[in-house]
Amino acid sequence: MGRADDLIKRIQDNYAKLSKSQKIIAEYIINHYDKAAFMTAAKLGATINISESTVVRFANALGYNGYPELQNALQELIKTKLTTVQRLEMTEEKDEIAVLNNVLKSDIENIKETLHEIDKEDFKKVVSKILEASKIYIVASRSSIVIAEYLAFYLNLIRGNVSVVKPGVSDVFEQILRVGENDLVIGIGFPRYSKRTVEVLKYAKTQRAKIVAITDSLISPLTSVADEVLIAKSHMASFVDSLVAPLSLVNALVVAVGLKEREKVADTFEKLESIWDEYGVYISKQG
Template identity: 25%
Template sequence: MSDPMATGVAVASDDASRVAARLRELVEGHRLSPSQRRIARYLLDRPEQAVFLTSVDIAEAVGISQPSVTRFAFALGFTGFPEFRDHLRAALRDGQEPAAEPALNPLQAMVNSEIRNLELLRDSLADTRLAEVAAQLAASRPLPVVGLRVSAPLAHLFGYLAAKAHPDVRVIDTPGSTLEDRLSRAAQAGASWTLAFGLPRYPRELREGLIWARRAGLRVALVTDHSVGALAEHADVVLTAPVSSQFAFDSQAAPSVLCAALVHSMVYALPTEEQSSIEEFENSAAERRLFLPE
């Protein structure tokens, strides 16, 4: 049998599946920049050629510099591009079976990474910590909710849903003095907690906001993707949900589910009369015909 690495063209489909599986394992374990994700996507789209390409080949094909390809290899834990390529080539020799679902296309494989993230989130919710944090947030009047840049949509989603039961939810998505002023006013109005969403890439302004919140006397509950880091050290409680970096931009399926679970737990921690406001809204919406019939 000829050496597939000597052909200079492509490897067999089974070997390509093993190369793709090994590359997915590498990429899923590391956070990559947008340009590095383009490199990974380029290689995943052509695993039958990946073991033959040089860093120059990849740089020209992707439209980036050759040093960027080297930094890609560094980001995956290798000393350089040759070691990275050798690691892929080893998949041709070890005869291991491709990873689960070898027939999945690239988009299906990316969705699979989100399914694994949801499974990790599910397992992390085995204790009562989320319910305890939710009860503290429910008791804070008002409840400031902070989310900047990419985290702003989650903050608004939480605020929109929570406001159907909580009497005073204040979403803050503007950094700087506006953030500081609104946190200070919330503390002066009686707030005891603030909820912050801090997902990658982490805004420097959010860290400053968390520091200010604690100076103002607020306790901080942080939803993020790692329990340690520059944001977590300024929070009293950290709730984590992994973020997928397989797509061109981060996918936040698990943080979105954590957001929904937190709203759910907070609503049921509210007094019964406040929970009833949800039913009142539904009755009002039906009378006004706000929504199309399902």
């Protein structure tokens, strides 16, 4: 699809050739792209008193393969520009079941799109880098820390020497001070992107560390310093970013790395099972 702002250029380039009704759609999108991005074709049409089929033809007239592709371009355009308050204001659903359906359907689409678009060779390269690294630093901020902690928890069980670089008692640069050329730094970031995450990756790059970015788009600022990039879609259904596809991708990484170290992992979990049983970490089957 190219850059997100390609949508505005397409509208500008094709405006003169659009029908009267299509020009109304174009003007509404330009003036209210924040609202249009989360409307179905039917909802957008009803808002401006134009048929759903005309909205679909408008998407085709701009060169998109249907309205969903146009909607994705709209969401790419806005997701780094809107505040959380603006995102909340765009959410019109008030019925709980409608919210449930919309959010789960959106998450399913994010996973499907991620599976379709991810570069399988890049995925294999990242697995190899994880296995080869002397130490792994995982850099994240805000909601992305959840993904970083999950990845670090399992990688530490599989291979050890993994740490999460995040805001805390010590500054993030102090936490990654000794990073070197034999280390791997995994940056995780989704809109709205954290400036600090990008800065830490840039520092690690100057220290000749290998850099992997897990993010939502090739135009993400994290990609500018990365040696390898894994894309996980996070189109938002509302004011809450969807982290379902990113977490699924990280889960796949953990499984792939674990299977490469099958014997070591089996030994680790055998020891852990003994410890868990001895100290009653989990509720027993009898209890």
